[in-house]
Amino acid sequence: MDRLDAIRLFVRVIERGSFSAVARETGVGQSAVSKQIAALEAHLGAQLMRRTSRSMTLTDAGQVFYESALRLVDEFDAAKSLVGRGQSAPSGLIRVTVAPVFGRLYIVPRLPEFFARYPDISIEVTGSGRNINLIEEGVDLAIRNGELADSSMIVRRIATTPFATVATPAYLAVRGTPRTPTDLDTHACLIFAPLHEPLPWEFRDGSRPVLHHPRSNFRTADAEQIRAAVLADLGLAHGPLWAFSPEIASGALRVVLADYAPGPLAISAVHPAGRRLPTKVRVFIDFLVETLAANPALTGHLSRVDI
DSSP states (O other): OOHHHHHHHHHHHHHHTOHHHHHHHHTSOHHHHHHHHHHHHHHHTSOOEEEOSSOEEEOHHHHHHHHHHHHHHHHHHHHHHHHGGGSOOOOEEEEEEEOHHHIIIIIGGGHHHHHHHOTTEEEEEEEOOSOOOHHHHTOSEEEEESOOOOTTEEEEEEEEEOEEEEEOHHHHHHHOOOOSGGGGGGSOBOEEOGGGOOOOEEEEETTEEEEEOOOOSOEESOHHHHHHHHHTTSOBEEEEGGGTHHHHHHTSSEEEOGGGOOOOEEEEEEEESSSOOOHHHHHHHHHHHHHHTTOGGGTSOOOOOOO
């Protein structure tokens, strides 16, 4: 293994916080990873990290070297991509985490076009609605909904989506159509409960926020199950328009309470701060911005729907 590979390995160990995690990621034994780091320390003439059976911390020299190593690896990758094929040719694996439904509806179907542009890039998608630690999990990019306040992350808004309250025509024919948020007290409102905590439904009455606490005999932490439940006539659902857009377009779902819809929800690309964004990740984010901008569910505003 050459010096640059050893430096890459060192960076990954710090990012993952574990020799064993990097060993699994690279497909080599944990002892081989440890030996490479030890060889790098011997070459530099300095201890980079303190290792015990339970923890691993950077020394002062290790912290200085890590910051320089990040810049070195990123600048080398950028230079390599610029000269590849005589033009910009980013390559490598991008690990992406995204809410499962959003990934299925809006990310995966667009990958053939992305791969046609960038055949040397590979995408590994993990479907997860939870806010994972990107560095600890070895993830390059997260696609997240809502406002984000984590100062250790860099956030780029890639789209926005209105909220919508929806139900099937069959449900509305039996239970009636709510005209105001107060009418929801007599309806089955499907409960989205991540971490077992039901989320209230937010509406706007002019400039005044209105909260409704849904009641139903169905609850789930899975957005796909909410979609399945509303399509099974179990009740009303309330969420980002993108989650229901295909069914609204087909007539399988109808929008209600459009006059009370809250403000749009941000959809953002999130990646760790403190290092230059790799070219492969940058072009993928740019591609998402470009392709999502063509989708009305991710750019438009919910207009009044006459029931």
